[in-house]
Amino acid sequence: MTQSLEKETDTGVPAGDPTSQRSTLARRVRATATAYGFMGPAIVLVLLFFIVPGILLLVLSFTNLSSANFSDPWSYIGFDNFSRLFSDPFFPKILRNTAFYVFTTLIFFNLGLALVLALVTTNIPRRAGFFFRLVWLLPRLTPSVVYIMMWQRIGQADPFGIYNQIVPGFLGASGGNLFLGGSPWTFVILTNGFVGASFGMIIFTSALESIPKDLITAAKVDGASLWRIIRDIKLPLIKWPLLFIATYQTLSLLTSFEYILLLTEGGPGLFTTEVWALTAYKRAFSSYFGNSQWAFGATWAIVLVSVALVLAVGYVKLFKFNELIEEPRIENL
Amino acid sequence: MTTAEISPPTHPVAGLPKAREKMGRRFAYGFLILSIMPIVVGYSWIVVATLSFRTEGLLPRNAEGGIGGFTLSNWDFVTDGAIWNAMFNSLLIAVAMVFGVGIASTAGGYALSRMKFAGRKAFLSMTLVLHAFKAEMLLIAIFFVLRWLGDIPIIGNFVGFNSVGGVALVMIALELPLGIWLMKGFFDNLPWDMERAALIDGASRFRVWWQIMLPQVRPGLAALSLFTFIAGWNAYLVPFTFTIGTKVANMPVFLNQLISDTAPTNWNQVAAVGLFQMIPLLIFFIFTQELLLNIYAGGSKGS
Numbered sequence: 001m002t003q004s005l006e007k008e009t010d011t012g013v014p015a016g017d018p019t020s021q022r023s024t025l026a027r028r029v030r031a032t033a034t035a036y037g038f039m040g041p042a043i044v045l046v047l048l049f050f051i052v053p054g055i056l057l058l059v060l061s062f063t064n065l066s067s068a069n070f071s072d073p074w075s076y077i078g079f080d081n082f083s084r085l086f087s088d089p090f091f092p093k094i095l096r097n098t099a100f101y102v103f104t105t106l107i108f109f110n111l112g113l114a115l116v117l118a119l120v121t122t123n124i125p126r127r128a129g130f131f132f133r134l135v136w137l138l139p140r141l142t143p144s145v146v147y148i149m150m151w152q153r154i155g156q157a158d159p160f161g162i163y164n165q166i167v168p169g170f171l172g173a174s175g176g177n178l179f180l181g182g183s184p185w186t187f188v189i190l191t192n193g194f195v196g197a198s199f200g201m202i203i204f205t206s207a208l209e210s211i212p213k214d215l216i217t218a219a220k221v222d223g224a225s226l227w228r229i230i231r232d233i234k235l236p237l238i239k240w241p242l243l244f245i246a247t248y249q250t251l252s253l254l255t256s257f258e259y260i261l262l263l264t265e266g267g268p269g270l271f272t273t274e275v276w277a278l279t280a281y282k283r284a285f286s287s288y289f290g291n292s293q294w295a296f297g298a299t300w301a302i303v304l305v306s307v308a309l310v311l312a313v314g315y316v317k318l319f320k321f322n323e324l325i326e327e328p329r330i331e332n333l
Numbered sequence: 334m335t336t337a338e339i340s341p342p343t344h345p346v347a348g349l350p351k352a353r354e355k356m357g358r359r360f361a362y363g364f365l366i367l368s369i370m371p372i373v374v375g376y377s378w379i380v381v382a383t384l385s386f387r388t389e390g391l392l393p394r395n396a397e398g399g400i401g402g403f404t405l406s407n408w409d410f411v412t413d414g415a416i417w418n419a420m421f422n423s424l425l426i427a428v429a430m431v432f433g434v435g436i437a438s439t440a441g442g443y444a445l446s447r448m449k450f451a452g453r454k455a456f457l458s459m460t461l462v463l464h465a466f467k468a469e470m471l472l473i474a475i476f477f478v479l480r481w482l483g484d485i486p487i488i489g490n491f492v493g494f495n496s497v498g499g500v501a502l503v504m505i506a507l508e509l510p511l512g513i514w515l516m517k518g519f520f521d522n523l524p525w526d527m528e529r530a531a532l533i534d535g536a537s538r539f540r541v542w543w544q545i546m547l548p549q550v551r552p553g554l555a556a557l558s559l560f561t562f563i564a565g566w567n568a569y570l571v572p573f574t575f576t577i578g579t580k581v582a583n584m585p586v587f588l589n590q591l592i593s594d595t596a597p598t599n600w601n602q603v604a605a606v607g608l609f610q611m612i613p614l615l616i617f618f619i620f621t622q623e624l625l626l627n628i629y630a631g632g633s634k635g636s
Binding site for chain 2: 031032034038039041042043045046048050053116120121123130133134136138139142143145146147150151153159161162165190199202226248252255277281284297304309316321
């Protein structure tokens with residue numbers, strides 16, 4: 001049925017008649033114009049805030065533009081920024097930090113805890129499961145500034161810190177500030193993980209809930225243990241959501257820095273918790289010795305943007321999202 | 334299939350013994366309650382702090398150091414003009430985003446779902462990639478785009494660097510790939526008989542979109558609006574990067590200025606401002622629970 005209708009619309013008029021052919025052309029032009037009319041706002045915004053900035057970032061990375069020489073025309077300095085980036089004394093440290101941050105948060109929270117939460121909340125009565133998932137959504141809903149403020153109060157030094165009050169002198173807590181002292185990484189990963197876990201949790205929950213009940217019942221009847229049901233039935237059936245979250249969240253973590261900026265600003269000390277994305281941002285916007293190094297920040301950014309773009313294209317291919325781009329069925333009438 | 338690997342029955346059909354099941358359930362609740370402790374503690378602190386003179390850990394303290402010190406003085410800021418200015422800016426950004434993202438995505442989503450035109454495939458694949466890609470790294474370059482926009486006569490005053498309009502415009506653009514994909518999906522799911530009949534009867538595409546299609550995607554549009562409103566209301570990084578000073582600050586930026594500028598920080602007042610800022614979110618949280626969980630499954634961009 002679909003096919004016959006498509007055909008009908010494709011050749012709306014009998015072929016061979018010159019006048020109707022001309023009107024088909026006119027009609028086509030008009031249809032395209034209408035389509036672009038609808039697309040107008042979206043195209044303008046995407047051009048202004050994605051395409052132009054993308055190109056600009058690349059151009060900037062070959063100049064020496066900074067607030068110190070803003071009035072000068074942008075001068076081309078070749079690959080100087082790139083060689084400066086890779087020979088930066090803190091480059092290895094930032095690279096290590098980024099890898100550590102992305103993988104630890106991903107494994108323990110965005111993937112690991114998300115999966116555990118989904119499994120546990122789907123194994124208790126529905127209402128209780130829903131309640132716990134809802135509470136877990138709160139961090140994502142809370143404004144980042146307020147959310148980080150809560151964590152700062154948890155990790156604050158004596159006598160204000162909540163952790164230090166509840167667990168005094170225990171687990172390495174010395175009463176000092178935790179996020180700017182004893183364990184900054186723990187706090188960076190906790191703050192990001194408590195937001196990150198909920199996304200996977202929701203996706204996994206709906207995947208787990210769509211597993212046919214009789215599969216589980218059959219396994220139970222056969223005497224399978226809870227662990228075997230999870231390992232041999234549930235996990236294989238949610239393989240694709242797992243892969244989806246793993247790639248999507250890798251990408252998110254790699255390019256996000258808002259919570260770290262608010263919590264530690266990359267500190268304490270030199271580059272302790274500074275990740276790649278934060279370095280790019282800080283080089284460009286917070287002034288080192290009163291100088292915002294836009295071009296150098298752009299160089300850090302363009303490297304990360306390239307990595308992220310490759311990952312994004314790969315992930316679109318992996319999940320065959322291209323199949324969503326099918327032809328529309330009534331294109332011109 | 335995997336079920337085949339499962340070993341033959343080793344004990345009666347009854348399944349897990351009741352006692353073990355009870356233990357397991359207790360363990361599950363124990364784990365879940367433990368897992369939400371930081372969230373519960375964080376929110377408890379905010380509530381306690383807003384109503385007390387000062388706090389040590391979760392305990393309210395009065396001036397003498399004893400437990401107590403209940404006060405409403407932390408809420409004095411509501412009589413201050415600065416907070417209302419920040420709130421107005423926040424509201425402006427959020428509402429502009431609801432309209433901007435709503436219009437651009439319903440129009441764009443409709444065209445992508447129903448029309449064939451040159452560049453459709455390219456645009457679709459591009460938004461798909463952009464959706465997966467976090468745009469925060471582009472802020473450095475967007476800074477220059479905003480400065481240029483600011484140089485345009487007249488319009489520049491509303492959308493340039495250091496203006497609420499500029500911030501709103503950037504935020505709209507950043508949410509757009511998600512919005513377009515969501516709306517395209519909703520349009521794809523609509524039957525097209527009614528639309529087709531209207532087109533044959535000579536209605537224009539615009540009329541069909543406005544009068545026939547939009548009413549049908551209302552639930553989807555409502556979900557998208559809620560999502561963008563929250564994103565706009567909470568926005569910190571973009572306003573923080575592209576505004577200077579207090580006049581154009583929105584609530585999160587205003588709050589952060591309170592934390593970093595005044596030394597020593599009055600944490601109890603800051604907590605009150607934070608809670609004040611969360612009032613609309615808590616209302617959404619209480620009344621649209623199911624919808625919220627669904628929206629964030631529909632493709633949120635979070636870390």
